[in-house]
Amino acid sequence: GQNIDQPTEMTATEGAIVQINCTYQTSGFNGLFWYQQHAGEAPTFLSYNVLDGLEEKGRFSSFLSRSKGYSYLLLKELQMKDSASYLCAVRPIKAAGNKLTFGGGTRVLVKP
Amino acid sequence: NAGVMQNPRHLVRRRGQEARLRCSPMKGHSHVYWYRQLPEEGLKFMVYLQKENIIDESGMPKERFSAEFPKEGPSILRIQQVVRGDSAAYFCASIPTLSQETQYFGPGTRLLVL
Numbered sequence: 001g002q003n004i005d006q007p008t009e010m011t012a013t014e015g016a017i018v019q020i021n022c023t024y025q026t027s028g029f030n031g032l033f034w035y036q037q038h039a040g041e042a043p044t045f046l047s048y049n050v051l052d053g054l055e056e057k058g059r060f061s062s063f064l065s066r067s068k069g070y071s072y073l074l075l076k077e078l079q080m081k082d083s084a085s086y087l088c089a090v091r092p093i094k095a096a097g098n099k100l101t102f103g104g105g106t107r108v109l110v111k112p
Numbered sequence: 113n114a115g116v117m118q119n120p121r122h123l124v125r126r127r128g129q130e131a132r133l134r135c136s137p138m139k140g141h142s143h144v145y146w147y148r149q150l151p152e153e154g155l156k157f158m159v160y161l162q163k164e165n166i167i168d169e170s171g172m173p174k175e176r177f178s179a180e181f182p183k184e185g186p187s188i189l190r191i192q193q194v195v196r197g198d199s200a201a202y203f204c205a206s207i208p209t210l211s212q213e214t215q216y217f218g219p220g221t222r223l224l225v226l
Binding site: 004031033035040041042043044045048050087089091097098099100101102103104105 | 116143145147153154155156157160162167168171203207210213214215216217218219220222
């Protein structure tokens with residue numbers, strides 16, 4: 001079976017750093033994705049990790065440890081527009097055609 | 113280069129009616145995925161299609177739901193005899209080939225069943 005856990009909600013202050021953790025237990029692993037989703041909008045791609053380590057893209061970084069079944073998304077220099085849900089998704093290796101299994105999402109609220 | 117298009121963006125149906133949701137993938141993309149997002153929940157995979165073929169429908173409810181992706185035209189997700197529990201946002205995503213990791217999502221169709 002597939003199980004992906006992430007916190008439901010986090011609050012942070014503008015300019016600060018927030019780390020969103022994601023743990024997964026899946027029947028195989030072929031990559032982990034982070035998406036951002038503003039209320040009422042489509043998920044937009046943020047990052048992809050398939051090997052252990054840190055991937056940095058501007059203010060956003062994503063880390064993966066396959067042995068621990070663990071990833072985090074790091075958001076630096078938070079801006080008000082970063083208030084959104086952040087979705088962790090895993091692509092199981094045995095899945096046909098790259099379908100994704102999503103966690104429940106973490107709603108991040110950035111306060112002034 | 114237009115992104116993934118979905119229509120309608122909002123759809124209201126009464127219990128027992130049919131809902132048809134359309135998804136036009138990005139140009140050159142021949143793989144389409146449908147996901148459902150219930151209020152306050154994450155996305156759940158429903159079905160994966162290539163042109164004229166259903167590849168994986170393991171996430172589709174066994175009854176009332178069907179999907180197609182014809183040779184010409186958009187992919188269609190069809191829900192017959194809708195019930196209140198079908199109220200959700202339905203997203204489609206597309207990729208050009210299986211070697212492409214990233215799925216690009218459309219804006220979704222928000223279905224409300226009265």
